[in-house]
Amino acid sequence: MTALPTLTVKNAKKPARVTGHGKLAAVYLAPGMLGFLIFIVVPLVASLVISLFDWPLFGAAKFVGLDNYVRMLSGDPVFWTVLGNTLFFAVCYTVLNLVLALALSTWLHNLGSWGPFFRVLFFIPVVTPMVANALVWRLMLTDDGVVNSFLANFGIHGPSWLSNSQLAMGSLIAMSVWQGIGYNIIVLGAGLNGISPNLLEAARIDGAGAWQRFFRVVLPMLSPSLFFCTVMTIIGSFKVFTQPYLLTLGGPGESTNTIVLYLYRNGFSFDKLGYASALAWALFVIVMLITALQFSQQKRLVNYDN
Amino acid sequence: MSNNRVTGRLLTAAAVAALAAGTLSACGSSANSSSDAGKEASSMYTWITNENDRAQWQAFVDAAKKKDPAFNLTLEGPSFNDYWTKVKTRLSSSGAPCIITTQAARAQELKDLTVPLDDMVKSNNIDVSMYNKAMIDGLTVDGSLRGIPYDAEPVVLYYNKDLLSAAGVKEPTLNYTTAQFTSDLKALTKDGVTGLAVPPGFGSGPGLPLAFANGNEPVKDGKLDLTNQGLVQDQQFAFDLAAKEKVATAPQASDGTDVPEQQFMSGKAAMIIDGPWMYDTLTTKTQGKVGIAVVPSTSGKSVGMIQGSAFAIAASCKDKEAAFKNIMKITTPEVVGAVGAARGTVPSVESAVKDWAGNKPAADVAVVEALLKSGRPLVTTPTWNQVETNFTQYSGDGFRGSKSAQEILSTIANSAK
Numbered sequence: 001m002t003a004l005p006t007l008t009v010k011n012a013k014k015p016a017r018v019t020g021h022g023k024l025a026a027v028y029l030a031p032g033m034l035g036f037l038i039f040i041v042v043p044l045v046a047s048l049v050i051s052l053f054d055w056p057l058f059g060a061a062k063f064v065g066l067d068n069y070v071r072m073l074s075g076d077p078v079f080w081t082v083l084g085n086t087l088f089f090a091v092c093y094t095v096l097n098l099v100l101a102l103a104l105s106t107w108l109h110n111l112g113s114w115g116p117f118f119r120v121l122f123f124i125p126v127v128t129p130m131v132a133n134a135l136v137w138r139l140m141l142t143d144d145g146v147v148n149s150f151l152a153n154f155g156i157h158g159p160s161w162l163s164n165s166q167l168a169m170g171s172l173i174a175m176s177v178w179q180g181i182g183y184n185i186i187v188l189g190a191g192l193n194g195i196s197p198n199l200l201e202a203a204r205i206d207g208a209g210a211w212q213r214f215f216r217v218v219l220p221m222l223s224p225s226l227f228f229c230t231v232m233t234i235i236g237s238f239k240v241f242t243q244p245y246l247l248t249l250g251g252p253g254e255s256t257n258t259i260v261l262y263l264y265r266n267g268f269s270f271d272k273l274g275y276a277s278a279l280a281w282a283l284f285v286i287v288m289l290i291t292a293l294q295f296s297q298q299k300r301l302v303n304y305d306n
Numbered sequence: 307m308s309n310n311r312v313t314g315r316l317l318t319a320a321a322v323a324a325l326a327a328g329t330l331s332a333c334g335s336s337a338n339s340s341s342d343a344g345k346e347a348s349s350m351y352t353w354i355t356n357e358n359d360r361a362q363w364q365a366f367v368d369a370a371k372k373k374d375p376a377f378n379l380t381l382e383g384p385s386f387n388d389y390w391t392k393v394k395t396r397l398s399s400s401g402a403p404c405i406i407t408t409q410a411a412r413a414q415e416l417k418d419l420t421v422p423l424d425d426m427v428k429s430n431n432i433d434v435s436m437y438n439k440a441m442i443d444g445l446t447v448d449g450s451l452r453g454i455p456y457d458a459e460p461v462v463l464y465y466n467k468d469l470l471s472a473a474g475v476k477e478p479t480l481n482y483t484t485a486q487f488t489s490d491l492k493a494l495t496k497d498g499v500t501g502l503a504v505p506p507g508f509g510s511g512p513g514l515p516l517a518f519a520n521g522n523e524p525v526k527d528g529k530l531d532l533t534n535q536g537l538v539q540d541q542q543f544a545f546d547l548a549a550k551e552k553v554a555t556a557p558q559a560s561d562g563t564d565v566p567e568q569q570f571m572s573g574k575a576a577m578i579i580d581g582p583w584m585y586d587t588l589t590t591k592t593q594g595k596v597g598i599a600v601v602p603s604t605s606g607k608s609v610g611m612i613q614g615s616a617f618a619i620a621a622s623c624k625d626k627e628a629a630f631k632n633i634m635k636i637t638t639p640e641v642v643g644a645v646g647a648a649r650g651t652v653p654s655v656e657s658a659v660k661d662w663a664g665n666k667p668a669a670d671v672a673v674v675e676a677l678l679k680s681g682r683p684l685v686t687t688p689t690w691n692q693v694e695t696n697f698t699q700y701s702g703d704g705f706r707g708s709k710s711a712q713e714i715l716s717t718i719a720n721s722a723k
Contacts, residue, residue, distance in 0.1 A: 057394035059418040078721065142558055163558055163702035249559040249695075252702035253709070268391045270692045271415075 051277035061274070068278035079279070081254045082262045083286075085169065089258060090237035092173050093180075097233050098226070100177065101184035106214070108185065109192040119189060123182035130179065134246035137175045138162070141247070162248050165255035172243045172256055180236065184229045191225030192218070220303045227302045231294055238287050259283050347628035349403035350379050350617070351396055353386040362649045366456070366636040369644035377635055379405070390691065394419065397620050404623035405633060409615045410444025411509065411684040413452050414528075415691060420618040422450035426630040436639065437654045440612040444683025453616030454637045455654035456645070459582045460610035460677030461515040463601050468594030469494060469576040478599035479669070480608075480676050484516070484543065487602035491553035494576040501553035503566035503575035504544070504705065508697035509613070509684060510563050512579045513544035513711075518611035518682060519603035525685050530693070532719040533712070541704070542711035549707030556705035559698050581613060582674055585666075586650040598670045600677060610677030613684050614654060652678070692722040 051068055055061040072079050104122065108115040125133055140146040141161040148158030161171045195218060203213045219226075241260040244250050250257035250265075259279060267276030354360050363381050370377045382403065384392045390412065396402055397419050408416050427434055434442055434451065438458035445453045463478065470477055475490045491501025504512050514524065522536030531537070548554040555575075557566065567584065569575040573593040579601055580588065589596045600608035617633045619626050635641070643658030645651055652662050652674060659678070663671040686693075696718045703709035 056418070057391065058398055138558075138560060143555070160556075160702075160706065162560070163556065163706060165703070165708070247560060249699050251559040251699035252706075253700055257699070265692075265695060269695055270689070271394070 047277040047280055050274055051281055053274045054272075055274040055277075056271050057268070057273060064274065068275045069282075071275065072278050072282060078254060078257070078262065079282075082257045082259050083282075085255070085257060086238060086240070086259045089169065089173060089176075089240055090234060093176050093237045093240075094230065094233045096173065096177050097181055097184060098229060101181050101188055101229065102222075102226070104181070105185045105188035105192060106218075109189060115189075119182075119185060122185050125179045126182040128179075130242040131246060133179050134175065134243055137171075137178075138247055141171055163252050165252050168248050168252060168256045172240075172247060175247070176237075176240065176243055180233070184233065187229050188222065188225050191222045195221045223302045224304060227294070227298060231291060234290060234294070235287055238283060238290075344625060344628060345380075346401065346623065347404045347625040348379055348632055350381055350383075350405040350407070351393060351403040351620075352381065352383045352407040353389040354381065354383045355385040355387075359386070362645070362651070365645045365648050366641060369641040369648075370635045370638075372644075373638075373640070374635060377632075379632065379636070390415070397622050402620060402622050404620055404625065404629035406618050406620050407615055408445075408453050408618045409613065410441055410453075410455070411613055411686050411690065413445050413447050413616075414686050415688050416618070417447045417452060417688070419621055420452045421621050421623070421626060422452065423454070423619065423630065424450050426627065427451065430630065430634065432634065436657070437637075438612065438614070438656065438678060438681075440610075440678075440681045440683040441614045441616070441654055444612070444614070444685055445616050453618035454633050455614050455616040456637055456642050457583075457651040458612055458614040458654045458678060458681075459652050460612045460674060460681045461518075461579060461581050461601060462598045462673055462677065463577060463579050464570065464584075464588050464596055464598055465577045466570070466573065466575075466592060466594045467597050469499060469573065473576070477597055478602070480600055480673060481606040482599055482602040482608065483606040484602045484604055486606075488547075488551065488553070491547065491577070492551065495553045498574065500555050500569070500575050501577060502547055503569040503578040504548060504554045504557055505563045505566045506557040506559050506561050506698050506701040506705070507563065508694050508701075510580075511544065511697075511701065512547070513541035514684070515579050515601045515611045516540045516544055516603075518684075519601040519608040520605075521609050523682065523685070524693075525687055528687065530687050530689070530719055530722060532693070532715040538711050538715055541715060545704040545707070545711055548705040554705075557701065559702050582652050583650065585670075597667070598673050600673055608677065608680065610681030611684055612678070612681035614652075616654075687722075689722040693718055696721060 050061075052063060052065060053061040054064045054067075108118050111118065138145075142148075143158075143160050143163070145161075147161065151158040159167055161167050199217055199221070200213055203217050208216065239260055240258050241264065244256045244258055244261050245264075248256040250261050260283065263276045263279035263283070266272045266279060350363070352359075352363060354363070360381065363379070367377065367379050380403070383389060389407075393406060393416070397406070406416075406419065408420065413420075426432075434454075437455050441455035441458045442451065445451055445455060463482070465478065467477065470490075473493045473496070475493050478486070478490070494501040502512065508514055508524075517523070517537045517540035520536060520540055522534060522540055524530065524532055524537060526534070548556040555569070563580070566575065566578055567580065567588070570578040571588065571592045578588075582598075585598070601611070602608065617637065619629045619633070623629050637654070639653070639655040639658045642651075642653040642655055643661030646653040646658060646662030647664055650662070653659055656678070659671075659675065697714070700709065700714045700717065704711060704714050
C-alpha cells in the first residue's frame with residue numbers, strides 16, 4: 001500500500017514545469033529596486049547610524065551613543081516647541097484643508113459645466129512651485145504689502161501678519177491651505193463622481209433631505225477617498241518646511257519654527273548632522289505612528305461597499 | 307513561451323538594467339576625477355553668487371597675470387548663502403580645490419577646513435605686518451594664521467545728503483555721538499521718510515556695529531559674550547530706534563539686507579549702516595547724493611567693525627606649498643590695489659588703499675581710513691551661524707518691542723553654547 005503512491009508518482013508524467021517569470025521580474029525590478037536601495041534604504045540606515053554620533057559636515061565624527069536622543073527629549077526646550085508648532089500646524093491645516101476641500105468639491109460636483117474650469121483653477125497652486133507661491137504671499141503679507149495696503153484704503157491699520165507671533169502661524173496655515181487644497185479637491189471630486197446617482201435617487205424617494213443624503217449616503221460612500229486624503233495631508237503637513245523657511249524664518253521667536261526647518265538648520269547651518277538625524281528619526285516615528293493609528297481605524301471608519 | 311524567447315527577454319531586461327545602473331553610477335560619480343595635485347593647487351572654491359562675483363575673482367587673476375602671464379586659477383563654487391554649508395561637503399570629497407575663501411568672521415567656524423600658514427609665511431619670507439592688523443587678528447585661530455586677507459572693510463554709516471539738507475540736519479563726519487544720531491533721525495523721519503533703514507540680521511544689522519563703535523564685542527576669550535551689558539545696551543538702543551523712537555521701520559525676518567538697501571536707495575530712508583563693499587552701488591543708485599560717516603558712539607569717537615575676506619588653504623590639499631605660492635600671487639599690494647580700484651573692495655594692504663580711493667571724495671576716504679586704523683575685527687565662534695540664524699529669527703520681536711535685547715541675546719547665548 002505504501003509503495004503504490006510512490007510508484008504512481010514515479011510513473012506519473014512529470015507535470016509541466018510552471019514557467020514562472022521570477023528571474024525576469026527580478027531583472028526588470030532591479031533598476032527600480034537599486035534606486036530604492038541607494039536613495040531610500042541606505043540613507044535611512046545611514047541616518048540612524050549618524051544619529052548616534054556627533055557628526056560635523058567636515059571632520060571626524062565622534063560616537064556619542066544615545067546622547068542626541070537624550071538631549072532632544074530632555075535637554076532641548078526648542079524641540080518641544082517646534083514639535084508643538086508642527087502638531088498645531090498639522091491639525092489646523094489638515095482639518096481646514098479637508099473641510100474646505102470637501103465643501104468645494106461638493107459644490108463643484110453640482111456646478112455643471114463650470115465645474116471642471118474651477119477645478120483646474122483650484123489645482124493651479126498645487127503645480128506651481130512652492131517657492132514662487134511663498135514669495136507671492138510674502139509680498140502680500142509684509143507690513144506694507146498688498147493686504148495691508150488694501151486695508152489702508154478703508155482706514156484700517158493692518159497688523160504685522162508675518163512678524164506678530166499670534167498671527168504668523170495663522171498666515172502660514174492660510175498660505176498652505178491655498179497651496180494644497182486643489183489636490184484634495186481633485187481626489188474628492190473623483191470620489192464623488194464614483195457615487196451611483198441611483199443611490200442618491202433612492203434616498204430622495206425615501207424622503208431623505210439634502211443634509212441627510214450628504215451625511216448618510218455621500219459621506220460614507222466618499223470615505224475611501226477621504227481616508228486617502230487624510231493620510232496624505234497629515235503626512236504632508238508634518239513635513240512643512242518651505243513656508244516658514246521663506247515667509248518667517250521660523251520667527252518671530254520660535255512661533256513658526258517647525259520640526260523639518262529645525263532639523264534642516266541643525267544639519268546644514270549649525271553643523272550638527274548627528275542631532276539633525278535624531279530629529280529626523282523622531283519625525284519618522286511620529287508620522288509612522290499616526291499613519292498606523294489611521295490604518296488601524298480604517299475598517300471602522302471607511303466604507304468600501306458599492 | 308519558448309526558452310529562446312525567455313532568454314531574449316532576459317537579455318533585453320539585463321541590458322536595460324545595466325543601462326539604468328550605468329546611468330545611476332554616472333550620476334553618482336564626480337565629474338572631476340582628476341587627482342592631479344598641481345591642478346588642485348591652482349583651483350579655488352569660493353562664492354560665486356552672480357556674474358559680479360565671478361568678475362571680482364577674475365580681477366584677481368587678471369591682476370596677477372600682469373606679473374606672471376602663465377598664472378591662472380580655476381574657479382568653482384555656489385552662491386554666498388550656500389557657500390558656508392557647501393564648502394564643508396565639497397572639501398570632504400576627492401579632487402577638491404586647494405584654495406578656499408573665508409571671512410575673518412568665519413575663521414573660527416572653518417578652522418578644521420583650513421591649515422595654519424605660519425610655517426609657509428616664514429619659509430617664504432612673507433611680511434604679514436603689511437596687511438591690516440585687525441584682519442590678521444581676525445584670521446588668527448588658536449594662535450595660528452589661517453588666511454591671507456585681500457580686503458579689510460570697516461562698516462560705515464551712509465547718509466542721503468539731499469534728505470539731510472532738506473531736514474536741516476548737519477552732515478555727520480569722523481565724530482558722531484549717538485545722542486546727535488537719535489536727534490538727527492527724529493528730524494529726518496517725516497513725509498514718508500524714515501531716519502534709518504535696518505536689516506534683521508545681527509552682524510548686518512545696526513546693533514553690532516553700534517556696539518563695536520562703543521568698544522563692545524560679542525566674543526571674549528574665544529567664547530560667546532552676548533550678554534555683556536555694553537552689547538545688550540547697544541542692541542537695545544538699536545531695537546528702540548524702531549520700537550520706541552519710531553525713526554526706523556521694523557524689518558521682517560525674511561528681509562535680508564536688500565530690502566533696507568532698497569529703502570535707502572529709493573529715498574525712503576535717510577541713513578543706513580552698511581559695509582564699504584556697497585559703496586559703489588549706494589553712491590551711484592541712490593536717489594540723491596550719498597556721503598559716509600563713522601558709526602555713531604556714545605562718546606563720538608568710533609571703533610570700526612572690520613569685516614573682510616581672505617584666501618586659505620584647504621586641509622585636504624596635497625600640495626600646500628604650491629597653493630600658498632598661488633595665494634601670495636593674488637594678495638600682493640599691487641593685486642589687491644588693482645582689484646580695489648576695479649571692483650571697489652577696500653584693500654587689505656594700507657599702501658594699496660590709495661588705489662581704492664581713486665576719485666572718491668576725500669571726506670569719504672578719510673572715514674574709511676580712520677576706521678581702518680581704529681578698527682577691531684569681528685571675531686566669532688564656531689557656533690556663529692547659529693547666533694546669526696537665531697538673531698534674525700528673534701529680531702522681529704526686538705524691533706517691535708515685544709522682547710528686550712537682554713531676553714533675546716540670553717536665549718541665543720543659551721542655545722548656541
